[in-house]
Amino acid sequence: MAPHVLLDQDLCYRALTGRDARFDGRFFVCVKTTRIYCRPVCPARTPKRENCIFVPSAAAAEALGYRSCLRCRPETAPGTPAWAGSEASVARALRLIEEGALDEGSVELLATRLGIGARQLHRLFVRHLGASPQAVASNRRLLVAKQLITETELPLSEVATAAGFQSLRRFNDAVRTVYKRSPSELRRGSKVTEAQASAAICLRLGYRPPFDWNRMLAYLSGRAIPGVEEVTEETYRRTYRLGDSTGTIEVANQPARNALSVRIEGAGPLPVRQIVARVRRLFDLDADPAAITAALGGDPIIGPRLTRARGIRVPGAFDPFELAIRAVLGQQVSVKGATTLSGRVVQRCGTPLAAARNGLTHLFPTPEALAQADLSALGLTTGRAQTLKGLAAACASGACELKPGTSLNTSVAQLVTLPGIGEWTAHYVALRALGEPDAFPTADLGLRKVAGGGVPIAPRLLEQMAEAWRPWRGYAALLLWTEPMLDPAVSSAA
Structure with a gap:
């Protein structure tokens, strides 16, 4: 099958002539006369229609023998959503x-x-x-x-x-x-700036506008793990450990470029691709705001909230295990209380950095370390401590694999087999840690209250109501949590 037959070629050309950033990453244009493929936002002169072939991915363009443009740089385009909602x-x-x-x-x-x-x-x-x-x-x-x-x-x-x-x-x-x-x-032939020529690696990761960066930072700020994460008015910073590499990451927004800038500093062989993939998931960079708005904008409950939260993204996680531990600590306590507890766990079980920087002092504990740790005198109940150690032991042994790629149903079913982890925690972990856009914790009291207009409705009724929000139920949940349109007391510790 020719890879370009999947797209409406004339429609793509009209989008190309408009240079609309919302189409960036949705398709690529292959120019027959130059044998180069470009993004639809390329600043080069628009080629004639008869010289254009439109394909759904950069890989498809290269499979046809085209090479990437040095001006629009396809490597910085948002992730291709050709599969979204289809498979x-x-x-x-x-x-x-x-x-x-x-x-x-x-x-x-x-x-x-x-x-x-x-x-x-x-x-x-x-x-x-x-x-x-x-x-x-x-x-x-x-x-x-x-x-x-x-x-x-x-x-x-x-x-x-x-x-x-x-x-x-x-x-x-x-x-x-x-x-x-x-x-x-x-x-x-490249131009490397002074900042890029430093010991750190600086990259740009594209996204589709709009992107509510301030809302994203506000959400992450209240849940930042002391010593591991730090959020300021403009940036997000954290420590990381991937394989033999440890270091720090700093992320800032570049709205004029529709991109995030990522600065990586580390020791050991830098796993750049893994870091980039995790940062993209953390900030939900592959989301398509237009598709989400088309699906949820007309809903009487979600639509008005979405209008007030244009560019909303689901805050993800850099480390799925870290987020799962944070979710367990957040069971039946406030956001602030869970943050305090997570800081205590890091101080007790984490690995101190050789040199603290910008409030970053520790690496989050590994599953092996947490499974063997003494969690007494941290303010945890006996049951909560046992749940943490059981989760850590399951992740350390491989019995529980918190990896994106597993289906939502499989991920939830795997997590709820662990003592102390119920449907709410499993869906919350799937939503934020594994990047499942359709995860939806129907048992959440905050969601049930908001959906019922202030009076909690039954989980089964909420589940039926949420069918209309598929496959973006996760975005609907976030909107209900953060845009309750009710008394601020009606909120969730999520």
Whole structure:
């Protein structure tokens, strides 16, 4: 199947001529005369209609033999939503690929993790993205590599590793094949700013406007884990540990570019692709505000709230285990109380940084450390402490895998088998930690009160009401939590 047959070619051309940022990442234009593919917001002169082919993903463009534009830089485009609302397996596969599932693993192993066959996965990718899973993974490695080459002074050998290439030779060959230049030639043609030339890695991650950055920071600020996270009026900072690499991340908004700037400082081999994937999930950068508004804007309960919260995103999590622990600590206590408890856990069980910076003092404890820790005298009930240790032990042993890519039903079913974790906690973890947009904790008292106009309705009735909000029930839940239109006391500790 030709990858461009999935799109209305004339409609895409009209969108291209309008340079509307809302279409950025929805499709890419391949220009026959130059053999280059661009974003629909590219500043270059609009090509003639007969010279354009429109494809649903950057990988599809490269599969047709086109190379990426050096002006609009497709590597900074928002994530392609061609699969959104169409095939959940493709969505989960893309999340796993972003975190490097095919850098070392096989398509067969990826398909097994998704519970489908390799041939079926291949067919779904070609249908929705116009390229195979391997082609998508290869494209993501190349785009990350290109961004690191042109925006940083990271040694090229480290660029290759950070982008997910298994050898420097494969990295050189792939770059030369696609861009017709060697990595060093690409770097000579780039303009690296003084900030980018520092020891830190600075990248831009695109999103679709509008983006309510202030609302996002306000939500994260009240739930920031002391010592691990810090939120100011303009930035989000945190520590991280991924494999053998530890360090800090700082994220700020660049609204003029419709992008977030991400500054990474760390020791050890920097897992840039994994960090980027986690930051995208943390700030919900792949959300499509237009699609969410189309689905929820006309609802009598959610619509008015959405109007007041244009650009809303579901605050995610950088570390799913960290968020799951935070969710358990938040059971039946206030947001402030859960924050205090999480700070105590970090002080007792976390790893101190060699040099504290900007209020960041610790790495969050690993599942292994927390499973063996003494949690007495932290202000936790015996049951809550046992739930924390049980969750940590399950994650340490692999019995509970908190990884994006598992279906919502499977994730919830897995979590509720652990003592002390019910449906509310499981859905909350799925929503924020695993990036499931349709997660919806129907037992939440705050949601039931707001949906009932101040009087709690039965969970079953709320579940029936929420059917109209699929597959964006998670956004509806966040709007009900943060835009109750009632007395401020009617709120949730979420």
